[in-house]
Amino acid sequence: MNISNVVLLLPVLTAFAIAKPPTEESVQGLYEGSWKDAAGSADTEVRVVAMGKGTFKLLARRKLDGKIVRAEIDGKTDAKSRAVTFWGSISGADSKASYKDGAISGTIGKKGSLSIKRIERTPPSLGKKPPAGAIVLIDGKNFDDMKARSGEWIHIDKKDGSIQVPKGGMNSVKKIEGDYDAHVEFNCNLRSTARGQGRGNSGFYLANRNEIQVLDSFGAVTYLGGGCGGLYKYKNPDVMEPIPSLVGKKDATFNFASLPPLQWQAYDVEYRVQKGGKKALMTAHHNGIKIHDKVELNHKAGTFHFQDHGNPVRYRNIWVLEKK
Numbered sequence: 001m002n003i004s005n006v007v008l009l010l011p012v013l014t015a016f017a018i019a020k021p022p023t024e025e026s027v028q029g030l031y032e033g034s035w036k037d038a039a040g041s042a043d044t045e046v047r048v049v050a051m052g053k054g055t056f057k058l059l060a061r062r063k064l065d066g067k068i069v070r071a072e073i074d075g076k077t078d079a080k081s082r083a084v085t086f087w088g089s090i091s092g093a094d095s096k097a098s099y100k101d102g103a104i105s106g107t108i109g110k111k112g113s114l115s116i117k118r119i120e121r122t123p124p125s126l127g128k129k130p131p132a133g134a135i136v137l138i139d140g141k142n143f144d145d146m147k148a149r150s151g152e153w154i155h156i157d158k159k160d161g162s163i164q165v166p167k168g169g170m171n172s173v174k175k176i177e178g179d180y181d182a183h184v185e186f187n188c189n190l191r192s193t194a195r196g197q198g199r200g201n202s203g204f205y206l207a208n209r210n211e212i213q214v215l216d217s218f219g220a221v222t223y224l225g226g227g228c229g230g231l232y233k234y235k236n237p238d239v240m241e242p243i244p245s246l247v248g249k250k251d252a253t254f255n256f257a258s259l260p261p262l263q264w265q266a267y268d269v270e271y272r273v274q275k276g277g278k279k280a281l282m283t284a285h286h287n288g289i290k291i292h293d294k295v296e297l298n299h300k301a302g303t304f305h306f307q308d309h310g311n312p313v314r315y316r317n318i319w320v321l322e323k324k
Contacts, residue, residue, distance in 0.1 A: 021082035024050040024192055027099055029260045033116030035062050037091040037108045046116050048075070048104070049219035052193030058086050059219050059243065060114070072244040075099070090114070121259060123266040123287035128183055130319035137172050137304070138163060138318040145173050155312070162187070162316035165202055165308050172304040172320070176207040179323035182269040182304070187314040188216040190261040196222045200261050203232065203307035206271065208300040210234070212284060214313060216261040219243070221251045228258045229286040237291035257289040273299050
């Protein structure tokens with residue numbers, strides 16, 4: 001080989017030597033595709049959860065012959081090849097798969113296969129405009145009806161109207177006395193090495209002081225009501241999904257309605273005071289999925305609060321419509 005050919009090859013060899021592994025953000029997320037094994041073939045929905053330091057958890061779910069079947073395998077970024085591979089047991093068979101360009105494919109046993117592609121699911125109420133008469137609490141422009149406890153609004157994005165929850169949190173100004181509909185959009189940060197309450201933590205306090213938790217609960221477990229959409233330390237969402245390796249343990253489920261961190265999510269809440277004024281019924285949808293249905297709460301007039309828990313959680317398009 002002459003010197004000119006060697007020189008031409010150097011950039012290629014250099015690029016190969018410093019090739020970077022796929023980012024956590026690009027690998028984690030929702031996937032859809034097919035899961036085929038000795039029991040049969042069916043469509044599957046998969047959650048790939050970033051667990052930190054190049055590791056992942058793959059949680060698969062499918063419906064076969066009228067029954068829900070689940071699987072869980074681990075993933076890791078190889079230090080030398082920089083490739084992300086998954087391995088473990090699916091349906092009792094040794095399985096191995098690899099990630100490439102937004103897709104994961106591999107084998108299940110000798111004849112089975114897993115073939116899935118990453119998707120981004122948009123909540124049906126995302127971007128919902130405030131109706132006539134609504135109080136707009138956050139739109140990234142006017143802050144007359146929301147107060148930052150620190151007195152300072154931070155990291156305002158004028159393009160999408162979002163803000164980072166300020167130090168100490170933020171409170172609505174107007175006192176809410178009775179019935180209302182509320183809409184909240186939020187985006188949890190990614191903190192993959194953290195667990196439980198350390199992942200993308202904030203909180204949406206209703207006017208009566210019950211908290212609907214805001215947390216990165218994508219494929220992640222925590223205690224009663226502590227996960228995203230939970231009524232804090234009181235009630236889990238109605239759509240909890242088990243993690244196979246944790247079945248039988250106290251905390252073994254996560255909110256199936258949760259989307260991955262760094263993606264916008266939405267809460268839609270209906271709050272109705274009951275006769276006598278001491279109780280209220282609350283119904284909530286998370287990303288279009290009903291997670292609480294007419295849950296009875298103690299009624300109390302008050303303001304909304306959005307908690308600062310040391311995570312750069314973002315909010316936008318927050319409004320409340322009082323029902324007369």
